[in-house]
Amino acid sequence: MIWKIAKKEFLLNLMTFKFAVGTILSMVLMAVFVPILAKAYQERLKVYDQNVAYNEGELHKVVVYKNITPTIYRQPSVLAVFSEGLQKQLGNSATIQYNEVPEINAAAANHYLSIFSVFDASLIFKIVISVLALLLAYDAISGERERGTLRLMLSNTAARYQVLLGKLLAGLLVLVVAVTIAFVLGLVILLCLPMVDLAGSDWIRIGLMYLASLVLTATMYNLGLLFSCLAKRSAISLVLGLFLWIIFAVVIPNASVYLATQIRPVEPEDKINRQIASLRRDAQREFVTELKRSGRSYMSGDEEVSDVSGGGFGHGYLRSTTETHIHNELINCSIGVPIKIKYADKYAEVEYGYLRGLFDQTRLANNISRSSPICLYENVMSALAGTDMASVQHFIDAVKTHRKDIIEYMRSRTNNFGLAIFFTPCTEEEIKTRPRTDDAPPLDLRDLPQFSYKGDMAATLRRVVPDLAFLILANVLFFAVSFAAFLGYDVR
Amino acid sequence: MIRQIIHKEILENLLSFRFILSLVLILLLFAVGGFVFVGKYRQQSSDYWEKTNENLGGLKEQSRQLYRLAFYRQNIWRKPKPLALCAEGFEKSLPNCFTFDIFSSDLPEIKGRGNFTLSHFSNIDWAFIVSVILSFLALVFTYDSVSGEKEDGTLRQVLANTIPRHEVLLGKYLGVLLTIGIPLFIGLLVSLIIVVVSNAAVISGLDWLKILSIVLVSFLYLSIFILLGMFVSGRTAYPANSMVILLLIWVVIVILIPSFGRIISEVSGKAPNPAELERKLAEVSTEIWSNSERYGERAGNASGDLSWPGNNPPARARLKNALTDAQNQAREDHHNKMLAQAFTGRSLTCFSPTVIYQRASEAVAGTGINRCVNLREQIKEYQANLKEYIRSKDTEDPQSLHLLFPEGYLVGAWRAISHNPVDFATVPKFQERDLAMGQSLKLAIWDIGLLALFNLVFFAAAFVSFLKYDVR
Numbered sequence: 001m002i003w004k005i006a007k008k009e010f011l012l013n014l015m016t017f018k019f020a021v022g023t024i025l026s027m028v029l030m031a032v033f034v035p036i037l038a039k040a041y042q043e044r045l046k047v048y049d050q051n052v053a054y055n056e057g058e059l060h061k062v063v064v065y066k067n068i069t070p071t072i073y074r075q076p077s078v079l080a081v082f083s084e085g086l087q088k089q090l091g092n093s094a095t096i097q098y099n100e101v102p103e104i105n106a107a108a109a110n111h112y113l114s115i116f117s118v119f120d121a122s123l124i125f126k127i128v129i130s131v132l133a134l135l136l137a138y139d140a141i142s143g144e145r146e147r148g149t150l151r152l153m154l155s156n157t158a159a160r161y162q163v164l165l166g167k168l169l170a171g172l173l174v175l176v177v178a179v180t181i182a183f184v185l186g187l188v189i190l191l192c193l194p195m196v197d198l199a200g201s202d203w204i205r206i207g208l209m210y211l212a213s214l215v216l217t218a219t220m221y222n223l224g225l226l227f228s229c230l231a232k233r234s235a236i237s238l239v240l241g242l243f244l245w246i247i248f249a250v251v252i253p254n255a256s257v258y259l260a261t262q263i264r265p266v267e268p269e270d271k272i273n274r275q276i277a278s279l280r281r282d283a284q285r286e287f288v289t290e291l292k293r294s295g296r297s298y299m300s301g302d303e304e305v306s307d308v309s310g311g312g313f314g315h316g317y318l319r320s321t322t323e324t325h326i327h328n329e330l331i332n333c334s335i336g337v338p339i340k341i342k343y344a345d346k347y348a349e350v351e352y353g354y355l356r357g358l359f360d361q362t363r364l365a366n367n368i369s370r371s372s373p374i375c376l377y378e379n380v381m382s383a384l385a386g387t388d389m390a391s392v393q394h395f396i397d398a399v400k401t402h403r404k405d406i407i408e409y410m411r412s413r414t415n416n417f418g419l420a421i422f423f424t425p426c427t428e429e430e431i432k433t434r435p436r437t438d439d440a441p442p443l444d445l446r447d448l449p450q451f452s453y454k455g456d457m458a459a460t461l462r463r464v465v466p467d468l469a470f471l472i473l474a475n476v477l478f479f480a481v482s483f484a485a486f487l488g489y490d491v492r
Numbered sequence: 493m494i495r496q497i498i499h500k501e502i503l504e505n506l507l508s509f510r511f512i513l514s515l516v517l518i519l520l521l522f523a524v525g526g527f528v529f530v531g532k533y534r535q536q537s538s539d540y541w542e543k544t545n546e547n548l549g550g551l552k553e554q555s556r557q558l559y560r561l562a563f564y565r566q567n568i569w570r571k572p573k574p575l576a577l578c579a580e581g582f583e584k585s586l587p588n589c590f591t592f593d594i595f596s597s598d599l600p601e602i603k604g605r606g607n608f609t610l611s612h613f614s615n616i617d618w619a620f621i622v623s624v625i626l627s628f629l630a631l632v633f634t635y636d637s638v639s640g641e642k643e644d645g646t647l648r649q650v651l652a653n654t655i656p657r658h659e660v661l662l663g664k665y666l667g668v669l670l671t672i673g674i675p676l677f678i679g680l681l682v683s684l685i686i687v688v689v690s691n692a693a694v695i696s697g698l699d700w701l702k703i704l705s706i707v708l709v710s711f712l713y714l715s716i717f718i719l720l721g722m723f724v725s726g727r728t729a730y731p732a733n734s735m736v737i738l739l740l741i742w743v744v745i746v747i748l749i750p751s752f753g754r755i756i757s758e759v760s761g762k763a764p765n766p767a768e769l770e771r772k773l774a775e776v777s778t779e780i781w782s783n784s785e786r787y788g789e790r791a792g793n794a795s796g797d798l799s800w801p802g803n804n805p806p807a808r809a810r811l812k813n814a815l816t817d818a819q820n821q822a823r824e825d826h827h828n829k830m831l832a833q834a835f836t837g838r839s840l841t842c843f844s845p846t847v848i849y850q851r852a853s854e855a856v857a858g859t860g861i862n863r864c865v866n867l868r869e870q871i872k873e874y875q876a877n878l879k880e881y882i883r884s885k886d887t888e889d890p891q892s893l894h895l896l897f898p899e900g901y902l903v904g905a906w907r908a909i910s911h912n913p914v915d916f917a918t919v920p921k922f923q924e925r926d927l928a929m930g931q932s933l934k935l936a937i938w939d940i941g942l943l944a945l946f947n948l949v950f951f952a953a954a955f956v957s958f959l960k961y962d963v964r
Contacts, residue, residue: 018733089612106602107608110763110834113830113834116750254620266605268605314770361610
């Protein structure tokens with residue numbers, strides 16, 4: 001019986017004006033959005049390639065070890081076409097320096113573009129298809145009551161639960177059609193464009209995105225069905241449904257962020273400057289103590305040196321130098337650089353204290369926004385697209401590890417920063433035949449540790465599953481309440 | 493007769509479920525917006541005054557020696573405005589700190605209590621409530637204005653009278669306008685009362701005029717949606733169909749098209765790239781330093797000891813000035829490209845009334861991206877003034893070399909600018925000037941005109957479709 005009702009409902013809904021308009025609109029929007037978003041992705045990929053090539057070129061120009069300061073770039077994710085997340089706000093690169101630990105930072109992007117809101121393909125599912133779901137569901141029960149067909153159906157041997165289940169099944173099937181058409185269209189357009197190729201893990205993510213879109217649409221349909229079972233007239237259920245939709249889609253995402261900034265305000269950045277200044281003084285003091293302990297002392301004498309530029313990454317290097325200067329500089333480096341490396345971690349801790357405040361505020365905003373299914377969907381989509389904060393944090397952690405590798409490499413090649421090649425290419429004989437004006441040969445960096453990064457699928461899934469579970473729970477909850485309401489519904 | 497129709501429409505709407513829901517939602521939003529604005533304004537004001545006084549204190553310190561005034565890096569912060577209650581203009585995500593000395597200025601930055609990991613959100617200012625929520629409600633009230641009455645059977649009864657069709661239409665329009673006007677008006681009053689009673693912000697007479705203009709523009713915007721609702725309602729026979737069409741049109745106009753602007757400029761490939769700016773600056777620097785002889789002999793070498801024969805102060809001054817000018821030019825180009833991106837995005841999406849309304853209310857309230865641009869221009873003027881002041885004060889000192897160039901250590905060591913103290917009261921200090929009412933209106937006049945045009949188009953469309961409507 002359920003199947004019969006479902007089939008009738010399915011065919012009925014498929015042939016309606018609203019379904020046609022909704023599906024056509026979402027198809028048109030997909031066809032317009034995806035090429036534009038893909039083109040933006042291609043531009044970003046081009047810039048990424050340029051930056052990586054520039055980085056490689058500079059590595060080949062490096063003349064002294066302390067100039068090894070490569071910048072690691074994060075490859076733009078093609079799935080950001082579906083969900084932009086925080087991609088435009090968070091920086092996608094980190095520079096490796098021995099005296100500073102890289103951390104999540106704001107993108108040095110065009111601030112003026114914040115007058116526009118986020119734009120990605122999931123907007124179509126969040127807004128257009130969820131409205132379509134609501135429009136299909138709002139008159140499922142109350143509309144039939146008004147038309148008089150509900151009492152005809154129930155005067156049969158059809159049980160109430162069969163009717164409701166049939167309507168649910170039909171509505172979900174119709175919406176599956178709509179979502180699938182839109183999703184597949186977007187995917188096809190994306191694949192047709194050059195420079196886009198998807199790996200195996202990307203396909204798993206796309207599958208999960210599809211699943212999430214289906215669950216969101218089902219949630220909105222169940223919501224509409226709930227109001228339909230509660231109201232006597234369809235007009236009331238429509239108005240209620242639309243109000244709740246606007247609260248879910250517009251009010252809660254903005255209000256949650258708003259409330260988080262009020263409940264947990266952030267300290268201004270300059271507060272940590274004092275701590276960092278005092279840490280710098282500590283570093284100075286420690287240097288002096290270590291110097292005394294080592295028993296070495298500075299020589300005095302001729303210190304005429306010449307700096308030239310072109311040592312890679314925009315740094316210069318010492319081309320000509322004297323014995324005195326080399327002696328003094330060696331003291332500075334062999335004692336000073338390990339201290340700088342140690343203190344880099346301490347500065348990073350202070351910075352992280354400030355960042356933790358920011359992260360807490362963001363987490364609070366996220367938790368408050370979980371009351372809207374549309375925000376839950378957004379969380380899932382941006383986690384799958386690799387554009388949420390946790391993905392960027394994972395990348396930065398990988399860069400931190402790479403930095404440690406590079407520091408170890410520098411340490412091993414310069415005998416714990418005690419060799420002159422750390423800061424000048426001058427050899428013993430060259431000191432005598434100065435000044436030199438030619439360029440020194442670049443270092444042989446063939447065995448420099450390479451950076452490789454793979455996205456962490458397991459961690460992503462761990463983030464995504466709770467939100468998906470919440471959505472499915474919301475579905476079950478809405479359906480349970482509408483079930484209870486329908487059992488007592490007056491069908492005359 | 494028209495008055496009776498208006499009367500009937502208002503009464504019918506007032507007693508409906510949707511009106512009560514709308515009233516509650518709108519009042520809640522305006523009240524919350526008002527409270528949060530007051531809290532934020534207080535905090536922003538105290539931050540602003542603290543930072544500005546710090547800046548002035550530093551300036552006073554430097555006025556002990558004239559040359560140090562030239563190198564003091566001032567931080568000018570954006571002043572919080574009371575009219576941000578009406579149209580905040582996304583100012584919390586726009587740059588709010590401008591750092592500069594008289595030779596060059598940095599690109600504007602966002603500093604302070606911002607959280608870059610938080611997704612951008614719209615503030616609940618009046619512009620948001622009107623452009624998103626109230627326009628939605630306008631559609632909820634008018635979707636069944638024609639087709640619903642036809643379904644109920646009352647439309648043919650009204651038209652069986654001697655009343656002409658256009659009067660019925662006009663009556664409905666005015667009825668809904670007044671109905672929407674009630675929650676809007678009460679909400680505005682609640683919001684203004686909260687702000688005035690809290691004494692957090694000082695609203696001057698000019699500000700009241702601007703508030704009134706913004707209210708009028710809001711009515712103009714809402715009437716577009718009312719007319720749109722009536723137009724679509726007059727094209728369909730069933731209110732359910734018109735609701736579907738209207739909802740989807742609303743989604744496209746209010747939510748989708750405004751976000752479109754962001755992506756347009758990225759696609760054109762002219763997005764300014766910060767890494768490229770760094771490379772350009774390095775390139776410019778290398779080029780000038782390697783051709784240092786162009787500016788005079790031995791311009792490339794310098795020592796702090798004026799008596800060293802290798803020094804050539806005028807040449808060095810020329811070199812450093814040329815370098816700073818070239819770098820400033822590169823930064824200026826980059827900044828202009830960023831602005832062009834934002835403005836192009838906005839102009840291309842101008843066929844959505846929401847974007848036009850946002851722009852108009854920002855222009856009248858004096859906030860938003862135009863204000864940032866204006867502030868930067870004013871800062872550049874101030875830079876030039878301060879430079880002139882330093883130069884003219886410097887001519888009074890016979891001992892200085894009268895060379896003003898951006899190398900602090902050398903200027904100090906060579907006495908290239910006088911070391912005499914100056915009276916702090918005569919030093920020009922930066923004050924942001926608000927736009928006059930006439931100027932703000934001039935900026936907004938095109939947008940107001942566009943809104944009026946939309947109104948006319950939709951009114952004509954509604955009129956024509958209702959004239960041929962089958963009322964049986």
